[in-house]
Amino acid sequence: xxxxxxxxxxxxxxxxxxxxxxxxxxxxxxxxxxxxxxxxxxxxxxxxxxxxxxxxxxxxxxxxxxxxxxxxxxxxxxxxxxxxxxxxxxxxxxxxxxxxxxxxxxxxxxxxxxxxxxxxxxxxxxxxxxxxxxxxxxxxxxxxxxxxxxxxxxxxxxxxxxxxxxxxxxxxxxxxxxxxxxxxxxxxxxxxxxxxxxxxxxxxxxxxxxxxxxxxxxxxxxxxxxxxxxxxxxxxxxxxxxxxxxxxxxxxxxxxxxxxxxxxxxxxxxxxxxxxxxxxxxxxxxxxxxxxxxxxxxxxxxxxxxxxxxxxxxxxxxxxxxxxxxxxxxxxxxxxxxxxxxxxxxxxxxxxxx
Numbered sequence: 147x148x149x150x151x152x153x154x155x156x157x158x159x160x161x162x163x164x165x166x167x168x169x170x171x172x173x174x175x176x177x178x179x180x181x182x183x184x185x186x187x188x189x190x191x192x193x194x195x196x197x198x199x200x201x202x203x204x205x206x207x208x209x210x211x212x213x214x215x216x217x218x219x220x221x222x223x224x225x226x227x228x229x230x231x232x233x234x235x236x237x238x239x240x241x242x243x244x245x246x247x248x249x250x251x252x253x254x255x256x257x258x259x260x261x262x263x264x265x266x267x268x269x270x271x272x273x274x275x276x277x278x279x280x281x282x283x284x285x286x287x288x289x290x291x292x293x294x295x296x297x298x299x300x301x302x303x304x305x306x307x308x309x310x311x312x313x314x315x316x317x318x319x320x321x322x323x324x325x326x327x328x329x330x331x332x333x334x335x336x337x338x339x340x341x342x343x344x345x346x347x348x349x350x351x352x353x354x355x356x357x358x359x360x361x362x363x364x365x366x367x368x369x370x371x372x373x374x375x376x377x378x379x380x381x382x383x384x385x386x387x388x389x390x391x392x393x394x395x396x397x398x399x400x401x402x403x404x405x406x407x408x409x410x411x412x413x414x415x416x417x418x419x420x421x422x423x424x425x426x427x428x429x430x431x432x433x434x435x436x437x438x439x440x441x442x443x444x445x446x447x448x449x450x451x452x453x454x455x456x457x458x459x460x461x462x463x464x465x466x467x468x469x470x471x472x473x474x475x476x477x478x479x480x481x482x483x484x485x486x487x488x489x490x491x492x493x494x495x496x497x498x499x500x
Contacts, residue, residue: 147163147164148279148280149166149210149211149280149281149282150279150280150281150282150338152164152166152210153166153168153210153211153282153338153339153375153471154282154338154339154375156438156470156471157339157375157377157397157398157438157471158375158397159435159436159438163498164494164498164500165465165469165470165471165472165494165497165498166210166211166471166472167208167209167210167471167472167473167490167491167494168209168210168211168213168282168284168440168471168472168473169203169209169211169213169284169473169474169478170213170284170286170339170341170377170379170398170400170440170473171213171286171341171343171379171400171473171474171476171477171478172213172215172216172217172237172286172477172478173199173200173202173203173209173213173216173477173478174186174189174199174200174202174216174478174480175203175478175479175480175481175482175484175487176234176235176480176481177206177483177484178199178202178203178206178484179199179202179234181202181206181484182198182199182202182205183195183198184196184198184199184202185234186199186216186232186233186234186235186236186237186480187231187232187233187234187238189216190215190216190217190231190232190238190262190265191231191262191265192265193265193266193268193269193271193272194269194272196214196215196216196265196266196269197212197214197269197272197273197276199216200212200213200214200215200216200269200273201273201276201277201281203484203487204281206484206487206488207484207487207488207490207491208488208491209487209490209491210281210282210491211281211282211283211284211339212273212277212281212282212283212284213283213284213285213286213341214266214269214270214273214283214284214285214286215262215265215266215269215285215286216237216477217232217237217238218286218288218292218296218343218345219238219239219240219288219296220261220262220263220266220287220288220328221263221287221288221293221321221324221325221328222240222243222288222293222296222297223238223240223260223261223262224254224257224258224260224261224262224263224324224328225251225253225254225257225260225293225297225321225324226243226244226245226254226260227240227241227242227243227244227296227297228240228241228242228243229241229261234480235480235481236480237477237480240296243296243297243298243299245297245298247298247313248298248313248314248316248317248320249316251297251298251316251317251320251321252320253320253323253324253327257324257327257328258327258328258331263328263331266285266332267331267332267335270283270285270332270335270336270337271335274335274336274337282338282339283337283338283339284337284338284339284340284341284377285332285337285339285340285341286340286341286342286343287325287328287329287332287340287341287342287343288325288342288343288344289325289342289343289344289345289346289347289361289365289368289378289380290318290321290322290325290344290361290364290365290368291303291318291344291346291347291352291360291361291364292343292344292345292346292347293321293324293325294314294317294318294320294321294346295346297317297321298317300346300351303317303346304351304352307352307353307356307360311360314360315360318360318361318364319364322364322367322368325368326367326368326371329368329371329372330371333371333372333373333374336374337374338374338375339374339375339376339377339398340372340374340375340376340377341376341377341378341379341400342365342368342369342372342376342377342378342379342396343379343380344361344365344378344379344380345379345380345381345382347361347380347387348380348381348382348383348384349382349383349384349385349386349387350381350382350383351382354386354387354390357387357390358387358390362390362393362394365378365394365395365396366393366394366395369394369395369396370395375397375398376395376396376397376398377396377397377398377399377400377440378391378394378396378398378399378400378437379399379400379401379440379476380399380400380401381402381476382402382404383402383404383405384399384401384402384404384405385405385406385409385410385413388401388405388410388413388414389413389414391414391437392413392414392436392437396437397437397438398437398438398439398440398470398471399414399437399438399439399440400440400441400442400473400475401439401440401441401442401475402441402442402444402475402476403441403442403443403444403447403448403475405441405442406467407439407441407442407464407467407468407469408467408468410439411439411468414436414437414439415436438470438471439468439469439470439471440469440470440471440473441464441469441471441472441473441474441475442464442469442473442475443457443460443461443464443472443473443474443475443490444460444475445474445475445476445477445478445479445482446476446479448460448486449474449478449479449482449486449487449490450478450479450481450482450486452486453486454485454486454488454489454492455489457486457489457490457493458489458490458492458493458496461489461490461493461494461497462493462496462497465494465497472490472494474490
């Protein structure tokens, strides 16, 4: 079985014999760092170590992809935010933004040359050189609302969406320009999947109507610029926005364990088509392309704190519910046991009788 073809075909809606088992979210765990010698924080800034750690769960546990980078601060870093690069089991975090309002936000002319962007692009190249067409390479990037929140402050952004919506719209337009530049640069390196993670869009943080009015149009525009297979990841209980997510033009929707897979599949059935009219993206109510569901093995309760048998039990349940692509529900906790990642792959194999 060619792992790349199996994943791409699944996202394209073609029949596959075996459900892919991957991660579209962060894959760096400490046990893998110890096995490869590619530790955080060096793996955030060194292309060789990033490639080694990004592919480590394929090499050590059979996970059917390489996935980089390991955090959601890359674009904000390049926009001028101050970033604490983290530690061995702590991801990078933004500590200070140079922007006080949306009118201050602007994309630097040398945006793609700043921060760690070139490191990610070089790591894609190294992974492609090593694995060729055998292993799918997944690259993550930050969604527009989350990036806007990083620049303005999440609490400010959520408050502004109610009291100063025009300021949020302005900020989203500015960061969308940066997102498109970065997406184009990633796609030039020809990875197999781009995952846009926009956790701030979760219904736990913003109203579903705000998502539909403010966020969805920007995600539609961004998806049109991504020329490879693409997945949208939003955290939390996304049932209230799953239909709107399904018409943004992404091939896959990555959801957390709070989402009932069978119910979500019914919600999005036949609603995955978007068209371009007069320079604008328009969502259609139907269409023959329905985005595939990716997920949704619990990262905190099961993959982090559960036993291998707990993992296998949950994998069986999710596969029986009809998930299209098996994956962790969110980014892996750095202290997740390697044995649990192996159990996820083993359970998929057992389910398909291989």
